[in-house]
Amino acid sequence: MYQKPKWNREGVNWPNRDSSRFIQVGNQKWHLQTIGQGPPLLMLHGTGSSCHSWAGIVPLLAAHYTLIMPDLPGHGFTQTPPEIGQSLPGMAGLLRDLLSALDIKPEIVIGHSAGAAIAAEMTLAGYIHPHAIIAINGAFQPFKGLAALLFPVAAHVLGLNPITIYAVAEGAKDRRRIERLMRSTGSVIPDDMLARYRDLFTAPGHVAGLLGMMANWNLAPLVKNMANLKTPLYLLSGSKDAAVTPASAQALCQTVPNARFINLPELGHLAHEENPHAVAAAVLAVLAPAKT
Known part of the structure; x- marks a missing residue:
C-alpha cells in the first residue's frame, strides 16, 4: 500500500482541523469534517482534492446549514478502497x-466537478433524496473520441507502476508544478490552498487514489440516466473554466428537465476556492426559496 498523507504531519495545518474526525464504516475508514448548524448539507469535492477545498466557503454557509464534508475514497486522509x-x-x-x-x-448536496456526478448518481440510485443538487463546474460529461479510450487506460497503467506514482509525488514537491496544474484549470487560488494541494500530491497514497478513480471512472451510464433526474439541479459554471466548459453545462440543461444554468463570471474550475464569497452568494440565492 502507498503511504497516505499523515494526519500528524500533512494534517497539522489542515483547514478546520478541529472539526475533523475519523470513522470506520465496514472495511472503509473515512476522514470527514462536520461544521455548522441547520439542515444537513453534504459537500463532495472533486477529483484529486479533499475536504480542504471547501475551507473558504465553509464560514459563509455554516450559519445556515450543518455541513458534512468527507474526503472521497482514496483522497486526502480517507482510505483507498478496492478497485470496485x-x-x-x-x-x-x-x-x-x-x-x-x-x-x-x-437535504442539499453541493458537488464540485466529479463530486457533482457522485451526487447525481446517489440521487438517481435512491440513496439520498435531497431538495436540490448544486453542481459547481460539475463534470457530468465523459471525454470524447480517442481520449475516451486512452484516458482510463493511461490512468490504469500509471496506477500499476509504483515508479510513476512516486515520481509524481516527488515532482509535486516543486511548488511551480502545483501552481501550473491549478492555473491550467482557469483558476488562481490562494497560497494556503496551493500548499494543501502540495501536501496531498507529495503523498504517493493520494496520487494512487486519484489514478485509481480516473482508471475506474465511467460517466456514460450516468449521462444516459440524467434525463430521469427529478431533483432540481443548479449548474454553477465558471466562465473561465478550462476543465468543464460552460457550453457543456448549458447542453446538459437541454436534456435534464429541472436543470438551471448559473454563470459565475471571471471564475475558473476551482471557483469556490478562487472567490468563496461569490460562489456562496450564488448558492444561498438558489437555496433561499427552499428555506422560506
Whole structure:
C-alpha cells in the first residue's frame, strides 16, 4: 500500500482541523469534517482534492446549514478502497454507507466537478433524496473520441507502476508544478490552498487514489440516466473554466428537465476556492426559496 498523507504531519495545518474526525464504516475508514448548524448539507469535492477545498466557503454557509464534508475514497486522509469502490457507483455506495452510519439524510448536496456526478448518481440510485443538487463546474460529461479510450487506460497503467506514482509525488514537491496544474484549470487560488494541494500530491497514497478513480471512472451510464433526474439541479459554471466548459453545462440543461444554468463570471474550475464569497452568494440565492 502507498503511504497516505499523515494526519500528524500533512494534517497539522489542515483547514478546520478541529472539526475533523475519523470513522470506520465496514472495511472503509473515512476522514470527514462536520461544521455548522441547520439542515444537513453534504459537500463532495472533486477529483484529486479533499475536504480542504471547501475551507473558504465553509464560514459563509455554516450559519445556515450543518455541513458534512468527507474526503472521497482514496483522497486526502480517507482510505483507498478496492478497485470496485473507486468507480462512480462504488463511491456512491460507500458514501451511502457512511451517511447511514452517521444517521444523516442530506437535504442539499453541493458537488464540485466529479463530486457533482457522485451526487447525481446517489440521487438517481435512491440513496439520498435531497431538495436540490448544486453542481459547481460539475463534470457530468465523459471525454470524447480517442481520449475516451486512452484516458482510463493511461490512468490504469500509471496506477500499476509504483515508479510513476512516486515520481509524481516527488515532482509535486516543486511548488511551480502545483501552481501550473491549478492555473491550467482557469483558476488562481490562494497560497494556503496551493500548499494543501502540495501536501496531498507529495503523498504517493493520494496520487494512487486519484489514478485509481480516473482508471475506474465511467460517466456514460450516468449521462444516459440524467434525463430521469427529478431533483432540481443548479449548474454553477465558471466562465473561465478550462476543465468543464460552460457550453457543456448549458447542453446538459437541454436534456435534464429541472436543470438551471448559473454563470459565475471571471471564475475558473476551482471557483469556490478562487472567490468563496461569490460562489456562496450564488448558492444561498438558489437555496433561499427552499428555506422560506
